[in-house]
Amino acid sequence: MQLWIGNLDPQTTDDELREFMRKYTKLEISGLVRHPGDGSRPAVMLELEGGDIVALSDAQRRLHGMYWKNRSLHVAIPSR
Secondary structure, three states: OEEEEEOOOOOOOHHHHHHHHHHHOOOEEEEEEEEOOOOOOOEEEEEEEOOOHHHHHHHHHHHOOOEEOOEEOEEEOOOO
């Protein structure tokens, strides 16, 4: 399962992302790919384990628009 998170703070570490996901969802990050773009609104594609499409949808609804590290997050489930 994958989840895309955009508008991250550029200084966000992999460990901070893992802790953030543990705190707000039941999903564990098994891998991630960063997408820096022009550097103003970095994004990351997360590979997740420990859930199903319902858990993924719940995570997307919960995290989208959340204010974290002085940024409003954009969260989406990529189409396959």
